[in-house]
Amino acid sequence: MLNVLSLLLALGGSPDSPIGAAYAQDAAHTYALKGLLYVQVYKDPDTIAAALAHDHVVRASGWTGTVTWDPSNPGACDVKITVPVNRLAVDEEDLRRALGYDTFPKAGEREDIKKEMLSEDQLSGTKFPQITYKSTSCEAAGDNVKVTGDLTIRGKTKPVTMTMTVKADAVNFQAKGSLAINATDFGFDPFSAGFGALKNQNRMILVVDAKGDPQ
Template identity: 30%
Template sequence: MKRLILATAVAGMFMTGAAFAADSYEIDPTHAWVGFKTNHAGWTKAHGAFKAVSGTISFDKADVTKSTVEIALEAASVDTNDEKRNTHLKSPDFLNAEEFPQITFKSTSIEKTGDKTAKVTGDLTLLGTSKPVVLDVTWNAESALPWDANTIKTGFSATGSFSGADFGIAKMADFGIGPDIALDIDVEAIKK
């Protein structure tokens, strides 16, 4: 009986350790940059960014495939360096920020591609439509803040792309932009 209790306790410790192998992080909104660019009538690439970014990361360093990420962007925070254009992008012609205030990405699978790289597949939800998007992600570094040893920060960079038409942004072609939108993401996240 004592052996059974001891075996159960040991098994419980291992199962608990496995369950808590991933560390939890919260994206630091003051150190998060989500940029995008798209063709502008063949002249150049038009650039923009979302200024309000939040999210969480569950990062399992021992088995990155068990990690998860969720990111939310406030559609009304779009910034393209021109207020008139920003207002138009927030309208029903493009992001329809009033009806769909958030753009989200939730990971569904992760494939390790190198020591610090992975392909993260997730559901991008934009204008009420969810479609899979693949991001190429690099884990940059993790360390304590130089002025606060109790605060651990980790950082990631990611790139990817999607077609605006797939999400119902039908007016892109009317304004000579797109069809693809390239993403450039850098986030720092604080360990909870």
């Protein structure tokens, strides 16, 4: 049912803007990442059975990652993230409520959705147990940071760029941003059932709201 994937990040630091000189006199800082990574998967509203479907929210659970950031050299940033596919959490009520949804699938339905999501023709969780992200470059973009890197889902790697709102100092790190990705870019088609009477859109939205603790 779901095409999903999970997850990306960025870096920066500043007093008034995300990439300032609040700790420019210091060396590069490395942070252990935590926080919220999730993907929103949308139903196709133009199908015959669209009224029977609903949008989905898939949260990355048990993910790990690090960010290294040198305020004097943004191009030297380094971001690494690993998401265990089998620990993806589907349509949790609290998260759906926080995002403004008014429908809440029951536990049995969520289990069925996750089983379909991990199936061979979707994320193929047994064969591809991890989603990974590795940055390749960072650059200032006004008050934001533009982070480019390699996102690997289902064994397929694609370069992606996310513009992040970042705040960082020697003891705190925070990054927020979102990015549209397509299921077909990573080797699988959107979920479809009933000969196309019900299906998901190809486009999904990956959302990052991450924090970091200095290592």
